[in-house]
Amino acid sequence: MPPLVVGERIAQSFPSGTVLSDVTIGVGDGDRIGVVGRNGDGKSTLLRILAKRLEPDSGRVTWRRDLRVGVVEQDDVLDPGLTAIGSVVGDRPEHEWASDPAVRDVLSGLMGDVDHHAEVGTLSGGQRRRVALARTLVRRWDLLILDEPTNHLDLEGVTWLADHVRRRSEALLVVTHDRWFLDEVCTLTWEVHDARVDAYEGGYAAYVLQRVERDRQAAASEERRQNLMRKELAWLRRGAPARTSKPKFRIDAANELIEREPPVRDSVSLSKLATARLGKDVVDILDVSVSYDDRPVLRDVEWRIGPGDRVGILGPNGAGKSTLLGLVTGEVTATSGRVKRGKTVKISALTQHLADLDAVADDRVSEVVGRRRTSYETEGKEMTPGQLLERLGFTSAQLSTPVRDLSGGQKRRLQLMLILLDEPNVLILDEPTNDMDTDMLAAIEDLLDTWPGTLLVVSHDRYLLERVTDHQFAVLDSHLRHLPGGVDEYLRLRAAQPAAAAEAPAKPAASVSQRGGQNERQLKKDVIRMERQIERLTERIADLDRAMVDASSQPSRLMELDAERRPLAEELEATEEAWLEASAELES
Incomplete structure (x- = not known):
């Protein structure tokens, strides 16, 4: 069957430069294609x-004959006079779209x-952005083209959209900075x-x-960029089994790269530096509640940072x-309880707003930088x-x-760099990924890896x-x-909330002791049993990984080992999930 779309020898230039030159590319039936690259490079x-x-x-x-293409651009324009539901379903009568499970x-x-x-x-x-996305997704197409569809979606929204x-069944072409x-x-x-x-597989x-x-x-000359991507790869391969089992690449090549790459962060050294800069006390939030107009926002919060x-x-x-972060910075006053801050604490925040750059809007970047510190220390080295x-991606x-x-x-x-030059020892990042491409996100993460302070991050970017x-x-x-259990546990808790809210009357959660000693003992036994099972499976998978490296030149042997490894990895993932649920129940 011919491709859905073929672009032949495409070239495109703008006053700022050429973004595409002699590009030939095609999209086939069932292709799921992600498009990455630096901002401004032509995605x-x-x-x-x-x-x-x-x-x-x-x-x-x-285009293939009679091709149906659904497109969501970043600046999709909706009729402001239409209702939200009218923008999505058009003139379809309510009984028709309301009975459609897809809608x-x-x-x-x-x-x-x-x-x-x-x-x-x-x-x-x-909300307008999500209406535009919904308007396209309620229909069926042969090819779905999405430009930054995860913008304005929270963590649950991104998870829903991925699922x-x-x-x-359509082919997909998507630009997004959301690497998950x-x-x-x-x-x-x-x-x-x-x-x-x-193109990459x-x-x-x-x-x-x-x-x-x-x-x-x-033998590319960009040695710093290569090292950065190797660090990124090392983190990816050391991550969850679900992530590492999907890519189809040579295992021996991956392991060779990882063996030469140190851990993403030297946690021991960073902890020593952080303690030296901050002392033992940072911020203690002790039995704090916050209410606005008698409406409780936070209750009985106990958090020692x-x-x-x-x-x-x-x-x-x-x-x-935001209220929680306000307690940390001192911008929010507790209704009850108390907040203790260490004497040496210096807090800076990278917010979602850029208003703090308004005062220097007419200044050149070099002038703004020149008024700050002359050096910045990272990994024991000074940088200008x-x-x-x-x-951070700026050219001269x-x-x-x-x-x-x-x-x-x-x-x-620039906002992040100015904050770092002020040398805070507590850094708050509020949705820091806005307007960032994947390369720049990796560069910022690399910079944060060597930052020896306390880091608090609020983000929908998993x-x-x-x-x-x-x-x-x-x-x-x-x-x-x-x-x-991290993000997965959060999503499970959020999914369970509507069901819990529907129960009436609401009852306070019982403690482990209230559930009865027999149930608690059984949970503890289950946790210990699963820990042993996880250890056994992890060791067996590691043995198979080493065997696969040794058999890298024997395709038939590799296939046998991979067939043996795959069910073990699935069993390990399921066991870890069950262990997290049982551990959380014991702690509740």
Whole structure:
């Protein structure tokens, strides 16, 4: 069967430069393609050309006959006079769309907090974006083209969208900076760079490995960039079995790279440095409650933040995450309880807003930097502000650019650099991934790996949270809850909330002792049994991995070993999930 879409010898230039040159590319039936690359390198341009929404300077795009293409662009325009539900379902009568399970699934997944009868013009930017996404997803297509679909979605929304897209039968072409989403839904990756498009098999993790191999084989001169991607690869391969089992790449090559790469963070050294800079006391939130107009936002919060802690904070919008951070910074006063701060604590926050750059909007980047510190220390080495800017993706030419003319992503990076030059010892990042491409996110994560302070991160970007933090907490039902099982545990708790809320009358959760000694003893036995099983499975899988490396030149033997390893990895993942649930029940 012929491809759905073929772009032949496409070229496209703008006043700022050439973004595509002599590109030939195609999308086939069932392809799930993620598009990555630096901001401004032509990702969205490529999508618009293939969707026939932009005529290229040269070359042509051919669609299969009667092809149905659904497109969601970043700036989709909706009629402000239409209702939200009217924008999504059009003129279909209510009894028709309301009885369609596919439509109900999209509406509940994307528009749960949207008044269906409100006019689009009265909705927030994020709500309008989700209405535009829902309008496309309620229909069936042959090819679905999505440009940054995860923007304005919270963690649960991104998880829902990934699951929804996996269940659809259309071919997919998607641009997103959400690396977890890329790994979940994509089987191919296109990298747009230097006016060309390179194709890789697999999602983000496989792309990282193949890109490292490409750079290594070509003896690329960008040594710093190669080292960064190797560190990224090492973290990916050391992660959860679900992540590492998906990419189809040479195991011996991956293991060879990882063996030479040290751990992502030297936790012991960073902890010593953090303690030296902060002392033993950072911020203790002791039995704190916060209410606004007699409405409880936080209740009975007990949280001791130590030197060098790296914490991710989860929770639905409006749950109280900003209030919690306000307690840390001192901007929020506790209604009851008390907050203790160490004498040497110096807190800085990277917020979602860029207003703090307004005062220097007319200044050039070099002037703003020149008024700050002359050096920044990382990994025991001193860097000049210019070197730090280069590490954050600025070119020498951009140093003479006025701050007001920077892109959103460049402003965020400048904002982060100015904060780091102030040398805080507690850093708060509130949705730091906005306007960032995947390369720049990796660079910032690499910089944070060597930052010796206490780090608090609020983000809907699951990959970032798992990458830069060691512990996760959630604000749920006005309480702060530790998540031993990380993001997966948070999603399970959130999924269980509607069912729990439907029960009446509500009853306080019973403690382990109230559930009875027999049940507690059985839980403890189950936990110990599963821990032994996890240890046994982990050792067996490690033995098989070593055997696969030794058998790298024997394809038939490799297939036998892989067939033996796959069910063990699935059993390990299931056992770990059960262990987390049992452990959480014991702690509750």
